[in-house]
Amino acid sequence: MTITPAGKAESKPGFRTDLQGLRALAVLLVMVYHIWFSRVSGGVDIFLMLSAFFLTASVSKRISRGERPRVLNQWAHRFSRLVPQAAVVVLAVVIGSWVLLPSNRWPQLIDQSFASLFYKQNWYLAENQVDYYAFNTAASSPLQHFWSLSVQGQVFTLWPLILAACALVWKLFFSRRNFAWVAGTAFGLIFAGSLAFSIHLTAANQQVAYFHTGARLWEFALGSLLALALPWLSALPEKLRRIGGWTGLSTIISCGALLDVQGQFPGYIALVPTLGAALVIMAPSARSWSNPSGLLSLPPLRKLGDLSYGMYLWHWPLLVFYLTLSGSSRAGILPGALLIIASIAMSWCTTRWVEKPLSARQVAADFGGLLAGRQAQLASGVLVAVIGVGIVSVPVLAWEGNVEYRRTVAAAQAPEETPGATASEDWDPSPAALTLPLATDLDGEWQNPGQECSGAQDPEDPRITFCRQGGNFGAGEPVLVMLGDSHMQHWSEAGARMMEGSGGSWILLHHPGCRYGSETARSEPECASFQDAAQEYVTALAPTWVMANASMTVQGYDEDLRTPGEQEALVDGFDQAIFPFLAAGSRVVAVRDTPRYEYLIPECVDSAKSDSSRCDGLASELLNETNPVEKWLDSADYGNTVISLDLTPVLCPQGVCKAVIGNVLTYLDNSHLSKMFVDSAADEFAAAFRAATGFKN
Template identity: 65%
Template sequence: MTHTLNQPRNSTKSSSFRVDLQGLRALAVLLVMCYHIWFSKVSGGVDIFLMLSAFFLTSSTARRISRGERPPLITGWLHRFSRLIPQAAVVIVSVVVAAWIILPSTRWLELIDQSKASLFYQQNWYLANHQVDYYAFNTSSASPLQHFWSLSVQGQIFILWPVVLAFSVLIWKLFFSRFNFAWVAGAFFSAVFIGSLAFSINITANNQQVAYFHTGARLWEFALGSLLALALPWLSTLPEKIRRIAGWAGMITIVASGAVLDVQGQFPGFMALIPTMAAALIIAAPATRAWANPSGVLSLKPLVKLGDLSYGMYLWHWPMLVFYLEVSGNQKASFLAGTLLIAASIAASWCTTRFVEKPVIAWQNNLAFPHWMPSTGLKAISQIAVVAIGLGIASLSVTAWENNVEHRRALAASQTATDNPGATAPEDWDPAPAALTLPLATELADEWQTPGNPCAGSNNPDDERIMFCEQGGNFDGSPDLVMLGDSHMQHWSAAAAAAMEESGGSWILVFHPGCRYGSDADRDEAECANFQDAAEEYVADLAPKMVLTTASKTVAAPDEYLRSPGEQETIVDHYAEAIQPFLDAGSQVIAMRDTPRYTYSIPECVDSNPSHLEACDGSAHEALAQINPVQEFLAQHDYGQQVVSLDMTGLLCPEGVCKAVIGNVSTYLDDSHLSKTFVLSAKRQFAEAFKKATGWQ
C-alpha cells in the first residue's frame, strides 16, 4: 500500500485502514489551500503530510515484518513512484504549457529548471540553493511549481526510509532478535529524530529560507511519524478518555496553528513540533467513529472523499492560484475567487485521479500473465514502464519548451545591427516586423555590466569592505576616471568605460549594489556604511582626474503623502560632504542624474505587449523632478568647473516620454536598471554628453 498525500485507493476496504486518517489528510490539505489562497501564509498542514507519510510507510512495513516477510526495497520503490508520478507528470505538463502561454519569457529559464527539478524530486534543493523565500508571494516571484518542494522531500524519504527499515531488520535479526522489532527500529528513528531536530533548530535560527526546504531539517518529522507507528500499539492501551481529550486538543491545535504560529520566521525548527504532535494526538485517539472522538468527525464521508483526492488537490491548487493572480493582476484572491479556485482544484484532482491514476493502478494490478511467467517480476516491469512513460512525457514537454528558447536565441543571433540599432536609430527608422526586441527576456542575466577586469596592482583596494572593483584602459599613474556608487552607477559603466578607452584613457569602477554613495539613508546597513567609508578613502588616495557618481535619487511610486515620484526626486543626502575628499585631492566630480524607475518590469511588459510597446512607456513629468536636483545643488555651491552635471534624461525620455524600447532594444533589464545592450548602443551619445560636461578630450 502506497501511503502519501493521496493514499490509498483500494485500501479503504482493508480492515487495518483508518478512514479517519483520510479525513485528517483532507483537513490538512484544506488548511494548506485556504492559507495559501486567502492569507498568503503557510498553515503547517504540509508538516502533517510529511509525518503521516512516514507513519503509513512504517506501519505497513512493520505489519509485513510481523508476518515474517522481508521489507521491500526495489519493489517498494517502484510501487510508490508508479503511483506518484502519473498525476505529478500531468500537473507538470499542464504548468509547462500554461507558463509557456501565460507567463512572460523573463521567467521561462527558471521554470524550465524548476520543471526538471520537480520531475526528479529535487525541487527542494533547487529552492534552497537559490535562496527562494517561500513566503514572498507575489506574481513577479512565485513559481507555479514551488510547492513541489514538499513532494521532493517526500520522494527522497520514500527512497531512504525503506533502507533504514531494512537495516533495522538486519540489525534486529543479527543481534537483538529476542527483543521486539519496534524497540530496535525505534532506537534508529529516535537517533534520526534527535539529530535532525537539533540540526533543524540550528539552521532555522541561522538561515530559515534554506532550512524550510532542507531535507535534513525535515527528517525528524518523518522520524516522528515512524516512532508513532511503532508506539501506537502501546499508546492504544492508555485510557480512552485521555486519548479522546488529547485528540480534540490536537484537532483544535491543527486548525489554529496557521493563524497563531509564526511559520515564516520559525519553521521548521522546534515550532513545527506543534502541528505534527497535534496530528500525533489525533492518530493516537480512539479510532472508533463515535461523535465523541475526533475520528467521528474525520470519518465523515465528504472528508474521506476529499482525503482520497488530497494528493491531486495539493498538486493543482498552487499553480492555479499563481496563474489566476498573473492573469487577473490581483495581489490576492477574493473570497469568491478563492472559493472557485478550491472548487477547481478539487475538480482537477478528481479528473486526474479518476482518469489517470486509477486506470494506471488498475492496469498494473490486472495485467494477465501466462502461468509460467513470474508475475512479481513482470509487475515490476509494468511499474517501471509507468514511471518511464510519466517521466518521458513530462520531459518531452520541458524539452520542447527549451527548444523554443534555443530557436529564439538563434533567430536573435542572426539579426543584423540594422534590426536592433538601439540609441543609434534614426528618427525615421522602422523595425522589420519579424525582428525580435533585444535583449531577449530569457537572456537578462547577461545584461548586468562589469566591462573590465578585476582591479589589480596598485589599483587593488586590498580592503575587504570593497567587494566589487573593475578596471580597464591604459594606466599611466592615477586613473583618468573612477565610477563610484551603486548599481545605478554600474548600469552606465559600459558606456563610460568605452568613452574612456576610445580616447586612450583609463577607468575604475567601484560599486556596491543597493548602496548609494553619500547617502546616509543607505548607511543604515552596516555593509553599506563600511563600503562608503572604504570607498571614500580608496578613491581619495587614487586622486583620479575625474570621479563619476550618481548625485540624485529617484523613486518608483508615490509616497504616503501622495507625492509623485518626480516630486520626490532629490539630491543624495550629504552629497556635498561625501565628495569633498575628492575635491581636496584635486579630482573633478561629475554629478550624474539618476535614471527613472518603474513600478513594473520593463522586459516583462514588453514581452506581454509586443504590438503595443507604448503601454510600457513612462512619463518623464511623473518620474522626474521638473528641475534637475543636481542643477539646483550646483547653483547653491560655488564649485566652478570642479563639479559638473551629467544628465542623460534626454536619451532615455525623448520629448518627455521615457521609452521602454528604443531602436528595437529594451532600455531596461528590470524595473530600474538599464540593459547592457541599450547602454552599449548609446555609447556615442554618452561620450558626447560626457565630453561636453567635463571638457575631456
C-alpha cells in the first residue's frame, strides 16, 4: 500500500479537507492491522484509487481549460514529491540492516534496496513468490511495503501519457464534447480489462496477482473514472449521497475484519473497499456532522493526513526491526502503540525537514533566478529525484562491495581452516578464519548433484518433476535410489560421491515437503501423485538399495509440552510404502531424520559471533531417546532387507547437535544441511552406510 504525499493544500479553492482525513483513517487502519492483528486492511486499494483520483482530477481540469498537458513537468512534480522521504527511509533501512540484521538477509535486502529506489519492488516480490500475507514475522523484509510505491510510480509514469493521448484525441476529433467523455472511455476500457485480468490471476496465482501492476490498474482507473464523473455524481440527491457516504465509511473500517482480504485480494473482492471510498468521496463535502466529512475533517485527522505518506513508509521497517531485535512474533498492545507513535514522529520529521524543503516548487522558488516558470520546476523536480536516488545508491553499493569483499576473502581462505566433519580433536583454527559457507551465499548450498535423469532412467511420468542421476549404469552395477523430500535431498551429495567412487550409480527422486510413505503428506494432491509415481518407477527399476527417511522430526514443543525429541516418530505408512520395493528384490535403507531447530542456524551463528556453541542443541531434546526406526525394526521381521541408517553421530557428536563443526555451518537454515558440510562428511556417511548395509565396493 502507498499514498501520495499530501502536501499543504488546504488553502486551495475547492480543497476537500475530508479527503485528507480519509487518507489518515486509511493509513491508521493499515498500521493497526499490520501491527496488532497480522491482517491486511484493504487500505492499499483505497490509496491506489485515491492517488489516481487526485492526479486525474488535477490534470483533466487543466486540459479542459485548454492547457497543453505537460508530461515532463507532471513526472518531475510527482517524483520530486515521492522520492525524498522514500530515499530517507531506504537509507535508514540500509544502515539499520547492515548493522542490525543477520548477514544471510543482506543479498536480498541489497536487491530490494535497488528495486525500491527504481520502482520495481513489486516485480521483485512477484518474481520471488513472496507471500505478502506472511508479513508479521521478524524474517520479513523491512522494504517489502515498497511494492505499492513501485506500482504507483509505474502508474504515475503511465497516466500522464494516457491523459495526454486523450487530450490529443479530444482536440482532433471530439473538441465539441466534454473532455471527460474521451478520457472516461479510455479509463473505462482499462478498468474492465484490468479487473478481468485481476480476477483471473488472483484465482490462478494470488501471490503474483497481489504485486502485479496489471492486476492493480483497474483500481487506478476507478479513481480516474470517479474524478471525471464527480461533477455529474454530485448532482445526485444530497440525502442519497449522505447515506452512501456513511455506508462507505463503515465499509472501509470493517473491511479488513469481515472480509477474507488475505485469501481473495486483489480480485473482485477489492471492489468493496474501493467502492466504499468512492461513496465517501461522492458524499456532500460540507463540514456537517450529518455528513462523513464532519468526522473526516477533524483537525487531528487532517494533520495526520498531511503525514500519511511518511507514516506508511516508516511503520513497516520499524515493525520489522522491532520484531527482529525483540525476538517476538508480533507486537503487543504497548509496543504496538509505541510503534505507531514513533511512525507518526518520524513522518513529521521527514515531512517537515525533507519533503517540504525539497519539493520541486520549493527548490524552483529558491533557485528561480536561474530558470523561469515551468522550466525551473521541471529542472528542480529532476534534480531532487536524481539526487535522492544517488544519495541512497552510494551506501547500497558500499554494502554490496562489502559482501563481495567477504566472498573474496572466503575464496582465498586455506582449506585447512574449514575441515568440517573431518576436523580432528586437536584442530586449532586461526582466530581470523571465517566460518563457511558465508551466510550471504546460502542460496548455493542446496544440493543438486549429477545431471537431469535421461535415457533409460528418465521417468516419463509427469508426476515426477525432480529427478537427478549420476555414476555408471552398466549391467550388474549397484544402484542407489535416494527417495523422498528435501531431508533426503540434503544427503544426496554424500550418497552420490559414495556410489560414483565405488563404480556404482545413483538416482535422486525428491519432491519438496513430501516425505515418502507419509499418509499425512498424501493429503496434498501433488505429494500423493508423486508418491504413487515414484513407487511405480522405483519398483520397475528394482535398484540395489532404496534409501528414504523413515522417521520424522519436528521443531518446537507441541500443545502438550512434549519436547521435539518426544515427538519424533516413524513415518506413518512407511512400512506399507516400501513393500513393493522389497517384493521387487531391492533392499531398503531406512534413514533416521535429522534434528530440526526453532531458529535459523546461520542467523544464530551470525549473532553469536565467536561463540557458536550458543546455537547448539542437545540430542536428548531434539531426538527421541530411542531411534524410532530401530524400535520398529525390532518388532518386525524384515531380516536384512530393511536396514537402519542413523547419521546422528555425524551431526551430534557426544550428544550435542552442533551448529558449526570444523568452522563449517552444519545447516543452511533450521532443518536442511549445508552442501559444504555434507561434502566434508562424505567419508563419515560412506562409512556408516557400509557398516549398516555391508556394501564392500
